[in-house]
Amino acid sequence: xxxxxxxxxxxxxxxxxxxxxxxxxxxxxxxxxxxxxxxxxxxxxxxxxxxxxxxxxxxxxxxxxxxxxxxxxxxxxxxxxxxxxxxxxxxxxxxxxxxxxxxxxxxxxxxxxxxxxxxxxxxxxxxxxxxxxxxxxxxxxxxxxxxxxxxxxxxxxxxxxxxxxxxxxxxxxxxxxxxxxxxxxxxxxxxxxxxxxxxxxxxxxxxxxxxxxxxxxxxxxxxxxxxxxxxxxxxxxxxxxxxxxxxxxxxxxxxxxxxxxxxxxxxxxxxxxxxxxxxxxxxxxxxxxxxxxxxxxxxxxxxxxxxxxxxxxxxxxxxxxxxxxxxxxxxxxxxxxxxxxxxxxxxxxxxxxxxxxxx
Numbered sequence: 001x002x003x004x005x006x007x008x009x010x011x012x013x014x015x016x017x018x019x020x021x022x023x024x025x026x027x028x029x030x031x032x033x034x035x036x037x038x039x040x041x042x043x044x045x046x047x048x049x050x051x052x053x054x055x056x057x058x059x060x061x062x063x064x065x066x067x068x069x070x071x072x073x074x075x076x077x078x079x080x081x082x083x084x085x086x087x088x089x090x091x092x093x094x095x096x097x098x099x100x101x102x103x104x105x106x107x108x109x110x111x112x113x114x115x116x117x118x119x120x121x122x123x124x125x126x127x128x129x130x131x132x133x134x135x136x137x138x139x140x141x142x143x144x145x146x147x148x149x150x151x152x153x154x155x156x157x158x159x160x161x162x163x164x165x166x167x168x169x170x171x172x173x174x175x176x177x178x179x180x181x182x183x184x185x186x187x188x189x190x191x192x193x194x195x196x197x198x199x200x201x202x203x204x205x206x207x208x209x210x211x212x213x214x215x216x217x218x219x220x221x222x223x224x225x226x227x228x229x230x231x232x233x234x235x236x237x238x239x240x241x242x243x244x245x246x247x248x249x250x251x252x253x254x255x256x257x258x259x260x261x262x263x264x265x266x267x268x269x270x271x272x273x274x275x276x277x278x279x280x281x282x283x284x285x286x287x288x289x290x291x292x293x294x295x296x297x298x299x300x301x302x303x304x305x306x307x308x309x310x311x312x313x314x315x316x317x318x319x320x321x322x323x324x325x326x327x328x329x330x331x332x333x334x335x336x337x338x339x340x341x342x343x344x345x346x347x348x349x350x351x352x353x354x355x356x357x358x359x
Contacts, residue, residue, distance in 0.1 A: 051078045052087060059091030064098075067091060068105070080112050086119050093127035102127045118149040122158075129158035134166045153184050157193045165197040169206065188214070188222045199228040204237070223250050230259045235272045242279065252283055258291060265298025270307070273298060289320035300329045 051074075058067035068088045071080070078084070085105065092102040106124055109116060116124075121144040128137040137159060144151060156179040163172040172194055176186055191214040198207035207229065214221060226245040230238060238260050245252045257280050264273040273295065280287055292315035299308035309330055316322060 048078060048081075048083075052083060055084060055087045059087060059095055062095060064088065064091035064096055064101075080114060082109075082114055082117050082120065085109050085114055086117070086123065089120060089123045093123045097127075097130065099127050099131050099133075118144070118152065121149060122152060122155050125155050126158045129162040132162060132165050134162050134168075137162045150182070153179065153187075153190075156182075156184070157189050160190065160193040161197060164194045165201075167201075169194075186217065186219060188219055188225065191219060192222065192225055192228070195225055196228045199232040202232055204229075204232055207232075221248055221250070223253070223256075226250065226252070227256060227259055230256060231263060235264075235269075235275065238276065239279070242283065246283065252285065254285055254288055254291070257283075257285055257287075258294060261291065262294055262298070265294065265302065268302050270299055270302040270304050274307075289315065292318075292320060293323060293326065296323075296326050297329060300326075305330065 051071075055067045055071060058064070058070070068091075071078070071084050071088065085108075089102060089105055092098050092105060102124060106116075106120075109120070121140055125137050125140050125144075128140065141151065141155065141159060144155075156175055159175050160172045163169075163175060176190060179186060179190065191210055194210045195207050195214075198204070198210065211221070211225070211229075214225075221244075223245075226241050226248075229241045233241060242252050242256070242260075245256065257276065260276050261273050264270070264276065277287070277295065280291075292311055296308045296312045296315065299305075299311065312326055312330060
């Protein structure tokens with residue numbers, strides 16, 4: 001019965017349209033375009049909305065170059081316009097994050113007499129902001145306002161980020177004031193746009209001030225907020241923000257501990273890494289195979305071969321597969337002398353504290 005119903009209402013255009021999008025979603029660019037073009041055999045002309053959907057699907061899965069080529073090749077069938085170019089801009093700016101290609105497309109818009117709109121400016125300013133390009137971010141912001149476009153909150157976030165990254169904190173705060181003057185309300189992304197670059201550059205005192213302001217204005221921190229602090233704080237700071245994260249109802253989760261463990265091992269602070277390992281149990285977070293691999297590799301880097309081998313054996317016993325890379329690293333143990341004397345592990349953590357299994 002259902003087959004008959006489908007047959008009675010058969011529309012080749014929509015069938016091929018959805019098949020095309022499906023191919024794009026599984027990263028089969030050639031077949032996606034082929035299915036879209038096949039509609040010509042039915043003498044059906046797909047509309048602009050169908051083109052936009054195909055371009056967006058291709059870009060979403062990283063095939064931005066193919067999407068752009070398809071748009072230009074079919075410009076007689078689908079006249080070039082701002083929305084199509086915006087989809088390509090978004091692909092280069094936010095998916096592949098290729099500022100060089102984004103700048104080229106921006107120039108091509110002028111070449112084809114396509115006028116950028118507020119969305120176009122938003123994508124480009126975001127792209128320049130992520131690159132830390134303060135000059136071009138502000139240049140496009142001014143140009144946008146002169147053309148009569150009202151900046152949206154995403155543009156203000158990009159400006160706050162690039163200004164903070166350029167150590168222009170006062171200007172970043174003034175930008176938040178401008179945001180409010182436009183009738184927009186700062187949200188977690190607004191404050192994260194300051195907190196993230198401050199933590200990245202080790203300006204933790206300033207980041208804490210922004211965090212406190214965020215809380216005072218009744219804006220809830222996000223997982224991204226806490227993870228930014230985990231990247232830069234010391235051991236005591238990590239414990240503090242783990243507690244704050246729990247109080248906020250956001251975790252901490254497995255990724256939270258992965259960030260902290262990797263940080264301390266990179267800083268050659270294996271004692272702190274082992275202490276944090278015990279904190280996982282206190283927060284009911286069960287270590288995964290990834291946590292074990294990070295610990296083993298990090299401990300080897302710190303020349304803690306005995307403890308690294310202990311974690312590796314526990315990792316295997318808890319059901320994780322053997323890792324050839326870790327096996328090779330652990331073979332260095334025989335070449336290192338005096339390691340046992342360097343590892344007074346009992347001062348950092350008892351051997352029993354790491355013996356709980358993976359679910």
